[in-house]
Amino acid sequence: MPRLLHYSDAENVYDDPTRAGRLAGTIRRLDGPDALVCGTGDNTAPGVLALIEEGRQALDLFDAVGPDFETFGNHDFDFGPEATRSLVRAAPQTWITANVYDPDGERFAAEETVPWTVETVDGVRIGVFGVTDPATPSLNPMARDLQFTDPYEAAERAVPELRTQGVDRIVALSHLGDGDDDLARRVDIDLILGGHRHSERDDRVAGTRLLRPGANGHAVVEVRFDATGSIGVDRHETAGAPVADDVASALRGRVDAAGLDEVVGTVSDPVERHDAAVFGGETRVGNLVADAYRWATGADVGLQNSGGIRAGPPLAGAVTVADLVSVVPFQERVVEATVTGAELRSILRESSAAVVESGAPDRWHGHVSGVRLTWDAAARRLREVRVDGDPIDPAATYTIATSAYVLSTDHEFPTLREQHRTGERALQFEVLAEYARTVGIDPEIEGRIRRVADATDRTP
Template sequence: MQFPALLAASAIALSSLVAVQPPPVADDAREGTILYFNDAHDVRPVLTGGEDRGGVARLDAAIANVRAEQPDARVVFGGDLAGGTLFGGLYKGFPLVEAFNTIGIDLANLGQHDFDFGVENARELIAASEFPWITSNLLDDAGQPFLPDSTWAVHETNGITVGYIGLVDGMDTTSVGDAVTELDHVDAAVEAVAALEAAASPDVIIAVAQVPPAVGERLVDALPQLDAVLLEEQAEYESVVTEYKGAVLASPEGNMGSLIRLDVAVNPTGEVSLEPSVIEVDHTVTPTPELRELELRYDAEIEENLSHTLATVETPLLNPDHQSRRGETLIGNFVADAFRDYHGTQIGWMNGGGIRAEAPGPEFTLGDAYSIAPFDNKVMHVEVPGSGLRQALEDAVMRMSDLGGGFPQVAGMSFGVDPDAPVGERIHSVMVAGEPLDDDSVYSVAVTNYVANGGDSVTGFADATVIVPASEAPADAEVIAEYAAELGVIDLELEGRITVGAAPATPAPTATPAPTATSAPPATPAPTVDGNDDGSPQAAAGAENDESLASTGGDGSLVFVVIGGVLIALGATAWSVARRRIRPVGR
């Protein structure tokens, strides 16, 4: 397959590319066009890099422009239309299917976000589609292909037979658990291509793959007959097109910000030439009226339902450069506090990758709550031994150098993480309510069903005792909204809950001096008791002010006492007081 010079229709940025001179296209060559896009989380244009890009009305117009010159052009969607944003959380992908039915999509590949709301929702999206879906590397809970009749597909475009396989990555970031199994990309691709070639003998073979570029290169290494690998987005406002061993590797912009155009020519000898270019889907494209009306309809509906103000934001809740995936953030503290507050647990835990938007203020609205947590995960109440909590922390930070989504934002506890330490040995200085984590003690945790079920490869909650299951738990966005309304004013500061760096050095032991004789201790006088005292030191200390209590010492274990509606945690060297509301289990 020959790869000619890249036609840089993109006004943003394209990767550098060494041009390969194509063979002359014969007069009787068959020629066709393929259009590719992915990452469709909202029907409306999305503000990216200071400019609104995408939107189904502009996409419709851009595709129509190509079809005006190439009526047989085929349109392929790479996947991800259900979750990941406020819009996805509210509508779960169905408005995108409605729009794509109108546009006339020819083929879609399943992406991991198409499973954000479970297997049943994914199958309902497929059933509502007037276009076929494929996937080559997913199995259902019975060990059978997730789409038994669609592990590959074939299209004809101007007499050229184009064969497709479909691949997805990152299924561990969805909520499907064991209901769907993700197979190795290369192994599944080899099997699917063999079946495709045996059944259809295509002129051109394309992998539609929600995978990073490195996996795309592995696919070409294993399958040199691949002519192109159409990848997931690498950036929200940059299209990337490269050549690898004669194959085109192409990533459009996120949020439907661009189309990859492949002009295909097949000479009578069977030699294939692909000419890629990029079509921007931005303000330069005039939207089509029908789908612009659809955009405005959903926009008005969202504005009406989600503009209600819940609180005033004094300190902006930001997540710069995905900081919640590698350290403490105000927005992470806020969400973890909300979880902990709802269930009255010792600990609140939110995976940093689940924080999908910021709330800069000055108002915090219901829309902000659903933008921050759009996946409709449920906030469970579980109890886990300290050893499991420690394992969960180790699991959660193992991919922090790659901005893995499991990195925890926490409340009611603190920890240190050394990113340079070996995986499994990075966590240190774990404290709960001011006391060192005890592996043998049991701790109550408010955490999403996604994390509790092993999302982002967090295994530490596998043996947790479930107090409030997902089936009886509220959605994360609902908990966040209620907490914001309860606060009224959001005014936070970083507290040192997460420390990034090596563990503090342990001082060398000093020599023990020889013991000296001591006199017998004086007799201890009997304690005095006033009318508010029940005979416990906790009550005596709390009688004067039930919101302030000094440490009484002890053996290092925690003692919890409720005095005047206040939950008090006592330890050997520290104390803490936290107001708790009493809530019915399963609210």
Template sequence: MRVLHYADVEAGLDSPERAGRLATVLREEGGDDPVVTDGGDTLAPGVLGLSTKGKHALAFQDAVSPAVATFGNHDFDHGRTAAREVTWESPARYVTGNVMEGGQPFGDAAPWTIVDRADGALGVVGITDPDASVPDSLAVEDPIRAVRTAVSELRDHGVRAVLVLAHAGDDVVRTVARQQGVDAIAAGHVHRVGRERVSGTPIVRPGVNGEVVWELDFDGERVTTDDHDVERAVVDESVAEILQAERYRVGLEDTVGYLEEPLVRDTAKRLVGRERAGSLVATAYREGASADVGVLDTLAIREGPRLSGTVSRGDVVGLVPFAAPLCRIEVSGRTLSRLLRESVVTDDRAARGPGAYACWLQVAGATLGVADDGTVESVRVDGEPIDGNRDYVVGTNTYVLGSDEFPAVDRRHLLAQGDDQYEAVVALFEQGRTSGIPDGFVEPV
């Protein structure tokens, strides 16, 4: 029995060629009749999903026929109704043991399912990380308890093996791996390609945007794993043509500007506040809100290819493909100083970056002097120290206002909301104002 696992396809479906290669791998690898599994974040974030409410993913799922899928946190980006409709229309059986609505698994999902093949029955459990950004209207219960309950019930049904689809971070996934009765974990949520064993249980992660497909072989006493590189696969033209036609239909191929200097998304540089892409989006927020300072959450900027030369609407929206309004807020100088200082973190979030700290906001209009250990030595707005006795206008988004990651600000500071935040980035390109953007906002001290 073999499983082919993908997860976090996200913006991979915005690239018809990438999606076509991924479809080929899922159709042609894994031997006869493999069990294809979807680890979540297939409906979003991505540019096409903003127009289709995630339903563009159904064309891909119809092509690759996943047997089982679970929910990623971004699968709810377009709202519960849209997520529920895709769940009903998908060829996959959705499973979740811990994303609940009204005391039941969301969207008519099951807590677990059994997939029968000629060589045995595979039990599949689905879980989502409670710390992920699932809507507050849904209850995300203890994933470890959900796995224990499902394993017990599946073993009573005599399954040959139990696979956990875990859209979750490392701590949750590794704890699940230590549970008795779990044979393998096909994970998502963390955007890296990798595999490891914890307490003998294999864990695989396929990265983001369709980087690899993991194959799990349950035929021997020990589950073995192998990765299939999507980049080298032949494009499935039938899938590519459907998605390309959809891009034209919603205007994603329209030209919006030109870049004389390539724009490269570099997560490591962004996390230390020295990346031009982060500064560009923050500048768009600042100008779009007519503000003194622009800020956005660092993880809002999605991975993707570098942009250069003629740039399309889809290219630009793909930098921050979230339907969140651009917000204009007013804060005191003391509050602004607190917001910017607290955005340089040295806790466990710093492990995502290359050094002792991570910048949890991207900033325009202000500079931070930061020591190697993450100590913020200075904060300046337009080259001048922040005046604690005056008010400042800040352009940001609703996530920053609503997240407990940025406790200095909330909706009490809101002056106005505008169009979806990515429209400000498109406007920056359309106005030809992308030159001279600085390479970051952090100055080493």
């Protein structure tokens, strides 16, 4: 019976050629004539090599494992629609998108993509369609000229079309994240292979199996359809898997050619940057980035969104420019913004996912410099906020140094908008590298963010 091999959100896997080689080796080991290899977005960016190669480093993996199908993630547009079109033309897999359109209303890259398709595998006709988060233009300013239509309406068009073609199974390739639940409720399908959220998932909603493999090439999910209609699932960790030497060698060549091996600082106490730390409140890597922004601009406040710090190995020992690029691997500049004290208080309150929905409500989405705050989780309010040791004056004005991305999106810190911009500096990683050269890399936890769970706790 047919199998599906699912990978997603490979993102910075290419910056570690051995890990990328293990991902390729795992897929090769599992692949066969009874299998379809499927990607569900963000498999071309972000990352250090992605920034240098504009996503084309992913072709080393794609050409080696020959995926069958892929749908788009928000980061697959990091370098603009033309770069994405070029990559799609060069890639071996069929790109499936039912809800991404050019400004003129034509399906994006219509000559190279399809909205849905049918493949017969081991005698079973499998219908496949793909959908992408409609918030992508807000999440990724490089995609703002494209149209991302309602993915659920697109699915409701795709499913009847696939049924008329006599399919036995219907599978969605989804880069909707938490929207997979609504997708399962809107259409009657067998399986959703999901991405966007970096957490693993194996669940059922409205009779549909929902799967996610997690991010950064650490696992491949194998799905088995059997004759009884049931779905079997195995998760294959890539750690320790055989390395596909051709993939690893090709990527090492790209790393060497990038010339990002300048050592800009030394770290004796490793600086962690895994998701649990970055989204958990104050963290050393968050303080490092926010301090660098504030140092470079002289702003009152440094602000870094948690999602903009990418997970990866700790900063340890000799730290290179490439290491710092991998922390914030985006072509976004550090900008200065001027806000009132009342606006600043709202912006800091929006660090909580309980206020601006983004993942689990206990997640924390802001890292700060020049600020100390206490967050009352039960009451969903800021108990106290101080800037440079003083309480915020609602009528005063304050300057903020942050990423240009934060001003362009309404999904994080929606109070902070483009109209607040008053200046622009270098790219994020360039600022971080110059800070490391000049000041060093020695961040500490200082009590900048204090989160209190019990509203009755009034400890100062």
